Amino acid sequence: MGNVISTNPAADVLVVGGGIVGSAVAFGMAEQGPRVIMLDEGDVAFRAARGNVGLVWYHGKGKGMPRYQEWCLESTLKWTKFAERLHEVTGIDVSYQKPGGLHFCLGEAEFESRRNLLETLRKEAAPKPYDFQMLDRKTTQEMLPRMTLGESVVGASFCVHEGHVNPLFLLRALHNGFKKFGGFYHPEHPVFEIRHSGGEYVVETPKRSFSAKKLVIAAGNGTPRLAKMVGMHIPAFPEKGQVLLTERVRPCLPFPCNRIRQTGDGNFILGSSQQDAGYDVKIETEVIQSISKHAVKVFPLLAQLRIARSWAGLRVMTPDAKPIYESSESFPGAFAIALHSGVSLAAVHATNIPRWVLDEKRPEGFESFSSRRFNVQKTL
Amino acid sequence: MFKRRYDVKGPTVTVTIEDKEITVPASETVAAALLAEGFAYTRTTPVSGALRTPYCLMGTCFDCLVEIDGIPNQQACQTRVRDGMRIKIQKGARDIES
Amino acid sequence: MKTRYDLIIIGAGPAGMAAAETAADCGLSVLVLGEDRLPGGQVYRDVEQAEPGLIKLLGPDYEEGKTLVGRFRGTSVDYAPEAVVWEVEPDLTVGFLAQGDARQVRGRRILIASGARERPVPIPGWTLPGVMAVTAADILLKSHGIIPAGDTVLAGSGPLLLQTASRLIDSGASVRAVLDTTPFSNHLASLPYLPKALFAADYLRKGLAMKRVIRRSGTMIYRNVKRLEALGSNFVESVRFTGNGTTREMKVNTLLLHNGVVPENQITFLLACAHEWYDVQRYWRPVVDIWGNTSMPGIGVAGDAAGISGAKAAEVSGHLAALEAAFALRVISEAEKDLKSAPFKKRLSRERSVRPFLDRLFRPDPDLLVPRDDHTVVCRCEEVTAGQIRKALELGTTGPNQLKSQTRCGMGPCQGRMCGLTLSEIIADYRKVAVPEVGYLRIRPPIKPITVEQLSTMRLIG
Numbered sequence: 001m002g003n004v005i006s007t008n009p010a011a012d013v014l015v016v017g018g019g020i021v022g023s024a025v026a027f028g029m030a031e032q033g034p035r036v037i038m039l040d041e042g043d044v045a046f047r048a049a050r051g052n053v054g055l056v057w058y059h060g061k062g063k064g065m066p067r068y069q070e071w072c073l074e075s076t077l078k079w080t081k082f083a084e085r086l087h088e089v090t091g092i093d094v095s096y097q098k099p100g101g102l103h104f105c106l107g108e109a110e111f112e113s114r115r116n117l118l119e120t121l122r123k124e125a126a127p128k129p130y131d132f133q134m135l136d137r138k139t140t141q142e143m144l145p146r147m148t149l150g151e152s153v154v155g156a157s158f159c160v161h162e163g164h165v166n167p168l169f170l171l172r173a174l175h176n177g178f179k180k181f182g183g184f185y186h187p188e189h190p191v192f193e194i195r196h197s198g199g200e201y202v203v204e205t206p207k208r209s210f211s212a213k214k215l216v217i218a219a220g221n222g223t224p225r226l227a228k229m230v231g232m233h234i235p236a237f238p239e240k241g242q243v244l245l246t247e248r249v250r251p252c253l254p255f256p257c258n259r260i261r262q263t264g265d266g267n268f269i270l271g272s273s274q275q276d277a278g279y280d281v282k283i284e285t286e287v288i289q290s291i292s293k294h295a296v297k298v299f300p301l302l303a304q305l306r307i308a309r310s311w312a313g314l315r316v317m318t319p320d321a322k323p324i325y326e327s328s329e330s331f332p333g334a335f336a337i338a339l340h341s342g343v344s345l346a347a348v349h350a351t352n353i354p355r356w357v358l359d360e361k362r363p364e365g366f367e368s369f370s371s372r373r374f375n376v377q378k379t380l
Numbered sequence: 381m382f383k384r385r386y387d388v389k390g391p392t393v394t395v396t397i398e399d400k401e402i403t404v405p406a407s408e409t410v411a412a413a414l415l416a417e418g419f420a421y422t423r424t425t426p427v428s429g430a431l432r433t434p435y436c437l438m439g440t441c442f443d444c445l446v447e448i449d450g451i452p453n454q455q456a457c458q459t460r461v462r463d464g465m466r467i468k469i470q471k472g473a474r475d476i477e478s
Numbered sequence: 479m480k481t482r483y484d485l486i487i488i489g490a491g492p493a494g495m496a497a498a499e500t501a502a503d504c505g506l507s508v509l510v511l512g513e514d515r516l517p518g519g520q521v522y523r524d525v526e527q528a529e530p531g532l533i534k535l536l537g538p539d540y541e542e543g544k545t546l547v548g549r550f551r552g553t554s555v556d557y558a559p560e561a562v563v564w565e566v567e568p569d570l571t572v573g574f575l576a577q578g579d580a581r582q583v584r585g586r587r588i589l590i591a592s593g594a595r596e597r598p599v600p601i602p603g604w605t606l607p608g609v610m611a612v613t614a615a616d617i618l619l620k621s622h623g624i625i626p627a628g629d630t631v632l633a634g635s636g637p638l639l640l641q642t643a644s645r646l647i648d649s650g651a652s653v654r655a656v657l658d659t660t661p662f663s664n665h666l667a668s669l670p671y672l673p674k675a676l677f678a679a680d681y682l683r684k685g686l687a688m689k690r691v692i693r694r695s696g697t698m699i700y701r702n703v704k705r706l707e708a709l710g711s712n713f714v715e716s717v718r719f720t721g722n723g724t725t726r727e728m729k730v731n732t733l734l735l736h737n738g739v740v741p742e743n744q745i746t747f748l749l750a751c752a753h754e755w756y757d758v759q760r761y762w763r764p765v766v767d768i769w770g771n772t773s774m775p776g777i778g779v780a781g782d783a784a785g786i787s788g789a790k791a792a793e794v795s796g797h798l799a800a801l802e803a804a805f806a807l808r809v810i811s812e813a814e815k816d817l818k819s820a821p822f823k824k825r826l827s828r829e830r831s832v833r834p835f836l837d838r839l840f841r842p843d844p845d846l847l848v849p850r851d852d853h854t855v856v857c858r859c860e861e862v863t864a865g866q867i868r869k870a871l872e873l874g875t876t877g878p879n880q881l882k883s884q885t886r887c888g889m890g891p892c893q894g895r896m897c898g899l900t901l902s903e904i905i906a907d908y909r910k911v912a913v914p915e916v917g918y919l920r921i922r923p924p925i926k927p928i929t930v931e932q933l934s935t936m937r938l939i940g
Contacts (some may be wrong), residue, residue, distance in 0.1 A: 168883045248426045248473040266473050292934035303931035310922050377406050381731040383627040412622040421607045427861040433607040437614035440595050442891040
C-alpha cells in the first residue's frame with residue numbers, strides 16, 4: 001500500500017510532522033477511527049527520528065518535575081504492549097528488548113552525584129516507587145561477562161525497566177500502522193502557513209492546502225514557527241548530538257547503557273554529545289574523538305572495533321529539557337508538542353495523547369508540561 | 381579461478397592460510413595470494429552467510445574482508461603479505477577479542 | 479612530514495602527480511597522499527616496477543606513465559604512500575591513516591585527485607564468487623602477473639572492456655567471449671559527436687586493433703547483449719544472456735563485469751560540494767570550472783574525480799589545478815598563471831575532444847542501471863535486493879536517505895560506493911522522475927574505516 005493521496009483534503013485531525021512524535025500520535029488517533037492526515041517533509045530534512053540511538057529510558061529523567069518522571073515511567077511500562085500492538089497490526093518487529101539498563105559512573109564523584117540524583121528523584125516520586133539500584137564495580141562486571149570494564153568505572157546505576165528498540169523500524173511500523181488504520185500520509189508537503197478560517201484549521205503547503213477541525217503540530221524544530229500561528233509560544237530549539245556506529249559484532253553487550261548500546265544487527269552505537277550549533281549537522285572530529293575516548297574508558301575492548309559511520313542529529317530541546325505539551329487557549333483544538341524523548345514516550349503518545357486531542361480528556365497534571373511554565377508573555 | 385603467469389621467482393614469504401603454510405611472492409596482496417592459490421571463497425557474509433570473493437581489488441567494494449593475524453575484517457586487497465602472516469576466512473560478523 | 483602545507487593532494491594518479499610537479503615548480507609546499515604502495519593511480523598502477531614484458535603487453539598508454547612517475551619522484555614534495563584518507567573538513571583539515579596511526583594535516587588548499595571507480599553492474603548473481611570487476615583483472619595483471627585460469631568471459635560496455643579483453647588474451651588467459659551490452663542505438667546517436675580531429679582516428683584505430691586481437695584468438699564477440707545473468711549456487715558456473723537475437727548460456731569460471739567508470743566522488747560529497755548529474759553517462763560530478771574550483775572555498779578537483787576524461791586529460795587538469803592553487807595563494811600572479819596555463823588549456827581541449835563521442839557511444843544500457851529482477855542484490859554489503867527497495871518505495875518512502883534508514887541499503891562499509899548510484903536510479907525509475915530530483919545518499923565521515931582506538935588516540939591538529 002503506497003501513499004494514498006487523499007483527494008479530499010479535509011480531515012478530522014491534521015498532524016504536522018511525520019517523525020517519531022507525529023507518527024505515534026497519528027497512529028493512536030487513526031486507530032480510534034477519525035480521519036487523520038499526516039504531513040511530512042521530503043528526503044532531506046532534519047529528522048530527529050532518524051538520528052537517535054533507540055533507548056527506551058526512564059531512570060534519571062525529570063528532576064524537578066515529578067509529573068515528567070511519572071509520565072516516563074508510564075510510557076516505559078506500556079512499551080511492551082505497545083510493541084506487541086505494532087507487530088500485531090503491521091507485522092513489523094521493532095526489536096524492542098527490555099533487559100534493564102545501566103548508567104556507568106566513571107570515578108567516585110560521578111557515582112555519588114548519580115546516586116544523589118536518583119535519591120532526589122525517588123523523593124520526588126514518593127509515595128510512588130522509584131526503581132533503581134546503585135551497583136558497585138564487582139556487581140556490574142558480573143553482569144557483563146564478555147565486556148571488561150575500564151579501570152575508572154566504579155559502578156553503575158541499574159534500572160529494570162530500561163530497554164532499547166530499533167528506532168528506524170519503530171518509525172516504519174508507526175507509518176505502516178497509521179496507513180493500515182486508514183490514515184493519509186503526505187510526504188514532500190512541508191507546511192508554511194496555518195490559519196483558522198470558517199471554524200477550521202487551514203494548513204498551506206506548496207502543493208495544496210488541507211483543513212481540519214483539530215490540529216497537532218509535532219514538527220520537531222519546526223514547531224515553534226508553526227505553533228505561533230495558532231497562538232502558542234513554544235520555546236524549543238535544536239541541540240546537536242553526534243553518534244558513532246561501529247562494524248557488526250557478534251552479540252556481547254546484553255544491556256543498553258546510557259551512552260553505549262549494541263543493536264540487534266550487532267553494531268555498537270556510541271554517543272552522546274550536546275552542542276549548541278544551530279542547524280549545523282556537520283560531524284566534528286573533536287566531538288567524535290571525545291565519544292570514542294569515553295567508549296574506551298567504559299569498555300576498553302571497544303577500541304579494536306572499526307567505526308563504520310557517524311551521524312549528527314538535532315534534538316528538539318526545551319529550556320528545562322523537559323517536554324512541552326501545549327493546547328492553544330486562543331485557538332481551541334490546536335495542540336503543539338516539543339520534546340526530545342520521542343522514542344521512550346512513543347507508547348503514551350500513541351495512547352494518552354490521542355485521548356487528549358480527540359476526546360478533550362487532558363491527562364492529569366498536564367499543566368506541568370505547558371509552555372506557560374517558562375513565564376512566557378503571550379504577545380498574541 | 382586464477383593462476384600466476386610465471387613460476388614464482390624473486391623474493392617470497394611464507395604465510396599461513398586457513399592453517400596451511402604457503403609460499404607466495406613478497407609483493408602480492410593478501411587478496412591476490414588468495415585468488416592465485418585457488419580459494420573458492422574468502423568470506424561469508426554477516427547477513428546471510430553467503431560466500432564471497434574479492435570483487436573490485438581497489439579498496440572500494442569491501443568484499444575482500446578477511447582475518448589477518450587475529451584481527452578480523454581487514455581488506456585483503458589493501459594488505460601486502462608478510463612473512464609469518466596468518467590469514468583466515470572471515471566467517472560472518474566478527475567477535476570482540478579480549 | 480609536517481602538519482601544515484600549502485597544498486594537500488589526495489591521490490597519486492596522473493592528476494595528482496602532475497599537480498604535484500607544477501605546484502612544486504611554483505614553490506608551494508606540497509603533501510601527496512596516495513592510497514597505494516606506489517604512485518600511478520589505477521591507469522599507471524605499479525608502472526615503476528613493471529617488467530619490460532609486461533610494459534610491452536600493456537602498450538604505450540601504460541608505458542607513458544613511467545615518465546610521469548619519474549618526474550613525480552624527482553619533485554621535492556612530501557609523498558605518503560599507503561595513506562588512507564578518512565575525513566576531509568571544510569576548514570581544509572585532512573584526516574588519514576598511515577602505518578596504523580590516525581593523523582591530521584591541514585592545507586591552505588586541497589586538491590582532490592581521487593580518480594574513478596567502477597560503475598556497479600547489478601546483474602542477477604553478481605555477488606557470486608568468480609564474478610569480478612574488469613578493473614580487478616587489470617590490477618591482478620599489472621601488479622601481480624596473475625590472470626584468470628579456466629574459461630573467462632567479459633561482459634558490459636566501455637573502452638576498458640575491449641582493452642582488458644585483448645590484454646588478457648595477450649597474457650595467455652582463455653577468454654571465451656566478450657558480451658558487449660552497448661545498445662545498437664548508441665552507434666547512431668554518437669555519430670554527430672565524432673570529432674574531426676586526427677586524435678579521434680587514433681582512438682578508433684586502437685579500438686580496431688583490440689578487436690582484431692580478440693577475434694584472432696577465437697573469442698566470440700556478442701553485441702547488443704541483454705538480460706545478463708550470472709548463474710551458479712556457491713560460485714559462478716555459467717553466464718546467461720541474449721545476444722544477436724538468441725538466448726545463450728555459456729559455462730564460465732570467471733565472469734568480469736564492466737559498465738564504465740564513474741568519478742570517485744566520496745570526498746566531494748562528504749564536503750557537500752555542489753554536484754551536477756551528467757545524464758549522458760549517468761553519474762554525479764562536482765560542479766567545477768576549468769581550474770577545478772568547486773563550490774567550497776579552497777577545495778579543488780582534478781582528473782576523473784571531476785568527470786571521466788581519461789589519463790591524459792587528468793594529467794593536464796592536474797597542472798591547471800596546481801597553477802590555480804599557486805595563484806590563489808598569491809605565489810604567482812594572474813599574468814603568470816595565464817601564461818603558464820595557455821598550453822595546458824589547449825591540450826586539455828584536445829584531450830577532451832573525443833569525450834562527447836565516447837560518452838554517447840558507451841552510454842550505459844538502462845536495463846543495467848535498474849535491476850528488473852527483484853532478487854538482484856543492490857547493496858552487496860547488507861544484501862539488500864532490488865525487490866526490497868521497491869517494496870519500501872511502495873510503502874511511500876521517497877528518497878535515498880530514507881530508503882537507507884528503512885532497508886539498510888548504503889549502511890555497509892562501502893558506504894554506497896557499490897550501491898548508491900543504483901539506489902538513485904531505482905528510485906527515479908519507480909517515481910518516474912529524473913535522477914537529480916531524487917538526489918544521492920548523504921556521505922559522512924569516516925569515508926574509510928578507522929578504529930575507535932585510532933580515533934581516540936589521534937593527535938588533533940588544533
